[in-house]
Amino acid sequence: MNPAGKSYGESMAAIYDLIYPDSGEAKLAAEFVAGLCPEDGTVVELGIGTGRVATHIAGTGRKVYGIDSSPEMLAKLRERDPEGRITALEGDFSATTVIEDADVVLMAINTLGALLTQEAQVETVLRIGEQLRDGGAAVLETIGPGEMYRRTYPVTSAQALSADSMVIATAQADKASQTAVATYCVLGSGGLRIGQEAGRHIWPSELDLMAKLAGLRLEGRWSGWRREQPTGDHDRVISVYRKPGSAS
Structure with missing residues (x-):
């Protein structure tokens, strides 16, 4: 995560995997992301946390990079990934470029909403656009309007x-x-x-505008990792945006 409060990592790292367990949902998210990424491709997760989803993505053979501002969360990630398959950085994902040619950039579990101002959220989406290769995809999981x-x-x-x-x-x-x-x-x-x-809630239409400013176009929107259709009262929104062009 990239929390607004400095104490976030200290207070949440010990209980994060209890509240958000490594369940079937994490595996479904990894499969969803892997389906958007070439078999030899690269995924970047902003707010990688304890690696709940990232370790499953790495298990598909994709190269995985991540960034998180919490050293406590990253310590948990290293415990979960003793083989070192994931390259993780400590830092502010709204101001840091991890790599510049990712096939997929992921923000799961409303990580974008952990930024409490619209300005910071816009800066992060702009940063996502900069890190994607032409033809790459951004996967953003946010809280739904119903929730x-x-x-x-x-x-x-x-x-x-x-x-x-x-x-x-x-x-x-x-x-x-x-x-x-x-x-x-x-x-x-x-x-x-x-x-x-x-967290700060982001309306889907508001997120679309942020993505447009970053040069990304909406490819699809669902209410779950099985590509369930939104109902208007759903608890979460999974939006996929595509950067125009194709890999050279």
Whole structure:
């Protein structure tokens, strides 16, 4: 991730893989991305985090690069990728060029929304365009309008994570600023651990305009990694943008 708050990595790294487990969803995301990338191609993930999706992409034989601002998250990535198949950098993905000829650039789990201003989001999408080769694809997973705008008051939920742990999550959205804050309290054998995420919602039409400024055109939009069609009340949006031209 590329968090707005400095404490993001410190507070979230220990519980991130509990809240976002390495499940079938991560494998589906990797298959989706691999389907857009040549077998000998290159994928860059901005906000690579603990490598939840990236390790599965690397397992398909694609070359994988990533960047994240959290050293704690990257330490978890190294644990998950002991073979060193993934080249990961520590830094600000909105201001850093990882490579300049990627076949696919990925931002999963609303990572673009972790930037809390429209300006920072636009700068990041412009950076994506610069890192794609001609004909390359950008894959952006963002929060859907249904998830954001049905939260008219704070919402609290509880979920079992394992036989001896659970998470209590509280989320609150501010429609006027298009922002939301989620706090996670994980209870288990390790005691109480607390993490917090903040994000800015991006309307699909707003994201399309950002992509247009970066020279990218919309190729398709879905509500899931199986290419489910959006319904208008879906929790997430997966948008694929293409950079015009073809590889030389």
